[in-house]
Amino acid sequence: MDKLLRNKKAIAVFIAPAFILFTLVLFIPVIQVVYYSFCEYGSLTKPEFIGFDNYIKLFTEDQTMLIALKNSFFFMIFSVISQQIIGLLLAVLLTNIKKGRNFFKNIYYLPCVLSSAALGLLWAFLFNPKMGINQILATVGIKGPLWLSDVSGFICLPMWVIAFVALWQYVGQNMMLYMAQIMNISTDIYEASYIDGASKVKAFFYVTLPLIKPMMITSISLNCIGSLKFFDLVYNMTQGGPNHNSEVLATHLYQQGFKYFKYGYSSAIAVILLILCLLVTFIINKCIKIDNYEM
Amino acid sequence: MKKKFILALLSTSILTTLLGGCKVSTDTGSNASNGKTETAATETTSEATGNEEEITWMFWDDLNATEDLITKGYKDVIDRFNEEYKGKYHVNVITTNLEEYDTKLNALVAANNTPDVFICNPGPNLTQYVESGVAQDLTDILKNEESEWYGTFNDGIFERITYDDKIMAIPTCFAAACVFYNTEIFDKAGVQPPETFDEMLDVCQKIKDAGYAPISCSASTAWCLSMVAGYLCDREGGPDNLEGITNGTLDWTSESFVKAATDLKELSQYFQETAVGDSNDQATANFYNGEAGMLVQGSWAIGQINGNNPEFEDKCGVFRFPAIEGGADPNRMIVKTDNLVMSSKTEHKDACIALMKEFTNETSQKYVAEIGGKIPVTNVEIDYSKAPKQLSYIQDILKDTTGTFGFYNESLASVEAGDTFDNAMVEVFLGSATPEQAVQKIQDYYDKNVRK
Numbered sequence: 177m178d179k180l181l182r183n184k185k186a187i188a189v190f191i192a193p194a195f196i197l198f199t200l201v202l203f204i205p206v207i208q209v210v211y212y213s214f215c216e217y218g219s220l221t222k223p224e225f226i227g228f229d230n231y232i233k234l235f236t237e238d239q240t241m242l243i244a245l246k247n248s249f250f251f252m253i254f255s256v257i258s259q260q261i262i263g264l265l266l267a268v269l270l271t272n273i274k275k276g277r278n279f280f281k282n283i284y285y286l287p288c289v290l291s292s293a294a295l296g297l298l299w300a301f302l303f304n305p306k307m308g309i310n311q312i313l314a315t316v317g318i319k320g321p322l323w324l325s326d327v328s329g330f331i332c333l334p335m336w337v338i339a340f341v342a343l344w345q346y347v348g349q350n351m352m353l354y355m356a357q358i359m360n361i362s363t364d365i366y367e368a369s370y371i372d373g374a375s376k377v378k379a380f381f382y383v384t385l386p387l388i389k390p391m392m393i394t395s396i397s398l399n400c401i402g403s404l405k406f407f408d409l410v411y412n413m414t415q416g417g418p419n420h421n422s423e424v425l426a427t428h429l430y431q432q433g434f435k436y437f438k439y440g441y442s443s444a445i446a447v448i449l450l451i452l453c454l455l456v457t458f459i460i461n462k463c464i465k466i467d468n469y470e471m
Numbered sequence: 472m473k474k475k476f477i478l479a480l481l482s483t484s485i486l487t488t489l490l491g492g493c494k495v496s497t498d499t500g501s502n503a504s505n506g507k508t509e510t511a512a513t514e515t516t517s518e519a520t521g522n523e524e525e526i527t528w529m530f531w532d533d534l535n536a537t538e539d540l541i542t543k544g545y546k547d548v549i550d551r552f553n554e555e556y557k558g559k560y561h562v563n564v565i566t567t568n569l570e571e572y573d574t575k576l577n578a579l580v581a582a583n584n585t586p587d588v589f590i591c592n593p594g595p596n597l598t599q600y601v602e603s604g605v606a607q608d609l610t611d612i613l614k615n616e617e618s619e620w621y622g623t624f625n626d627g628i629f630e631r632i633t634y635d636d637k638i639m640a641i642p643t644c645f646a647a648a649c650v651f652y653n654t655e656i657f658d659k660a661g662v663q664p665p666e667t668f669d670e671m672l673d674v675c676q677k678i679k680d681a682g683y684a685p686i687s688c689s690a691s692t693a694w695c696l697s698m699v700a701g702y703l704c705d706r707e708g709g710p711d712n713l714e715g716i717t718n719g720t721l722d723w724t725s726e727s728f729v730k731a732a733t734d735l736k737e738l739s740q741y742f743q744e745t746a747v748g749d750s751n752d753q754a755t756a757n758f759y760n761g762e763a764g765m766l767v768q769g770s771w772a773i774g775q776i777n778g779n780n781p782e783f784e785d786k787c788g789v790f791r792f793p794a795i796e797g798g799a800d801p802n803r804m805i806v807k808t809d810n811l812v813m814s815s816k817t818e819h820k821d822a823c824i825a826l827m828k829e830f831t832n833e834t835s836q837k838y839v840a841e842i843g844g845k846i847p848v849t850n851v852e853i854d855y856s857k858a859p860k861q862l863s864y865i866q867d868i869l870k871d872t873t874g875t876f877g878f879y880n881e882s883l884a885s886v887e888a889g890d891t892f893d894n895a896m897v898e899v900f901l902g903s904a905t906p907e908q909a910v911q912k913i914q915d916y917y918d919k920n921v922r923k
Binding site: 218221237304305306322324325326327415417418419420430431434435436437438439 | 570573574575577578581599603690691693744745747748749753885886887890894897898901903919
């Protein structure tokens with residue numbers, strides 16, 4: 177095997193399929209998008225180079241872009257905090273129970289495998305003023321708010337609602353990642369800590385947490401990137417409305433591209449999104465330091 | 472050996488799955504047409520035998536799930552077409568909901584998968600397909616090849632779909648926007664249909680006092696609110712307003728538009744509580760379910776109202792949008808046609824023309840009026856005793872009409888300009904902008920994008 181891996185031709189043959197696929201479906205389109213972002217391009221006409229005009233317009237004239245940026249950042253921060261804490265908590269709880277572990281694991285993970293379009297529609301029905309939650313509240317004399325329509329506040333209610341639904345849907349994913357990592361930790365380490373007088377809580381902070389740091393970086397990175405480019409639930413529940421108040425970067429991009437045929441402009445939004453994702457990943461990797469331990 | 476066998480089996484199954492994912496569906500029975508990738512649901516009303524020329528038609532409502540009578544009529548048209556041309560032509564239908572129609576159609580156009588025939592609103596939507604060469608010029612077909620068919624259309628019906636003397640679409644029906652009202656609620660509140668805007672506010676207050684929502688309107692589907700705003704703009708300033716905006720001789724910040732936005736703010740306090748979140752369908756349902764006194768809508772709503780609640784027809788009255796005292800001519804009406812556009816890239820022109828003729832033949836046009844409650848586009852004889860009552864009320868209003876105009880958002884410089892108008896009006900309703908700020912936003916858009 178080692179001999180084979182020293183053969184450069186063999187390496188090239190092994191890498192080639194993935195490299196070609198990666199170049200065709202990712203690398204070339206990314207370069208194209210970057211180029212289009214500097215053009216006025218309506219998809220039906222030829223791209224016309226206009227320099228940084230799209231970017232200047234995005235940040236100086238486009239009010240919806242500012243709303244989308246605000247909402248995307250809110251969504252990212254909310255998702256990271258809530259999904260990481262609850263996901264980790266669930267993972268710790270489930271690894272510590274013997275009976276029903278698989279049952280609860282499947283229950284918590286189930287929303288992850290369901291279609292976001294179907295879930296978006298389901299929750300949109302539940303939060304509709306004429307059906308669902310408000311009807312239940314009305315039976316006990318409480319007038320429910322307009323969950324998906326109230327535009328008051330710096331972060332409007334629909335964004336909180338969507339963030340809550342996303343938490344419900346994706347917390348299982350974080351739980352699974354942490355569970356996999358926690359279950360890899362040797363029980364000897366825990367036993368040693370208990371002999372040294374550590375309680376379960378202390379063992380969590382001084383044994384579990386340091387040892388799951390690598391997974392924490394992966395999980396937080398995935399969470400941040402997923403939140404920044406989040407599209408499906410927003411589109412299915414509010415379509416960015418009312419009046420663009422729940423617009424996020426991906427829905428704004430979609431609207432500019434497919435509704436107004438402004439492919440150059442929407443490419444500029446895509447580039448901003450790409451830069452933000454890279455930036456966030458870089459910051460996370462810089463901020464969380466990993467010490468190598470033997471597990 | 473056993474391991475190798477399992478490995479081979481797994482590899483084969485993975486390869487089969489991967490290759491299966493790449494295949495192009497030719498199953499026309501439920502979801503796709505030949506060689507076309509579709510982002511929307513595809514329906515067909517009967518099976519193609521495989522020998523026919525197949526074409527696609529894209530529409531903004533579900534032909535099978537709908538209760539809308541006009542859509543049901545369109546389903547009949549497709550059924551008849553597929554039956555009549557069995558063995559020769561076959562049409563597959565791509566459907567999507569109204570809110571997502573333009574985006575999905577644009578995605579298909581951008582992917583070079585333009586449906587052979589698709590429905591389209593007049594105004595900037597059609598303009599973008601005309602300017603980009605997506606729409607086929609039908610002038611020669613209509614005036615020379617099919618002059619008999621052309622002769623059946625009513626005068627002036629092609630006006631808003633003609634560009635530089637080129638006819639770019641075929642209208643299928645014609646609708647006018649009015650105020651529908653619930654006669655029972657009006658009786659309970661002791662009010663009569665208002666003639667002026669001030670009377671309308673008074674009527675709204677009395678209906679509110681009687682315990683009903685005075686007006687059902689959707690701000691979530693912005694064009695519904697924008698239609699009310701469009702009427703107010705025209706009632707304040709008349710045709711000069713839209714002409715001035717188009718010609719660049721009038722600014723959005725002029726007194727007339729500020730007044731219209733202020734009127735909208737005043738009127739919108741009488742919308743149902745859930746107006747901000749209700750879709751167009753929900754707002755219409757509030758009305759035919761007897762929860763609201765009035766509904767400002769196009770006559771396409773007749774099919775929806777009567778289809779969903781047939782008993783409502785007897786208590787549904789119609790009046791013209793009220794006048795504004797000191798304003799412009801109150802006898803102008805918002806009208807629009809549903810139009811069929813033929814793709815310039817279609818390889819099945821004859822089949823497309825046959826389909827468009829099916830939509831405008833005597834049977835289809837009679838259905839449009841007598842069942843659907845919309846106004847036909849051809850000179851077909853209509854038995855108004857069979858038609859919904861609301862249609863005859865609208866015909867009465869149309870007799871006094873001195874002029875017509877399109878939806879404001881469909882009469883502006885571009886789809887985005889129309890959306891800017893819609894959004895500004897929604898902001899007035901939400902209170903997130905004053906009337907002055909709202910019209911300033913539209914003006915800013917025009918300064919930067921239209922009059923640059």
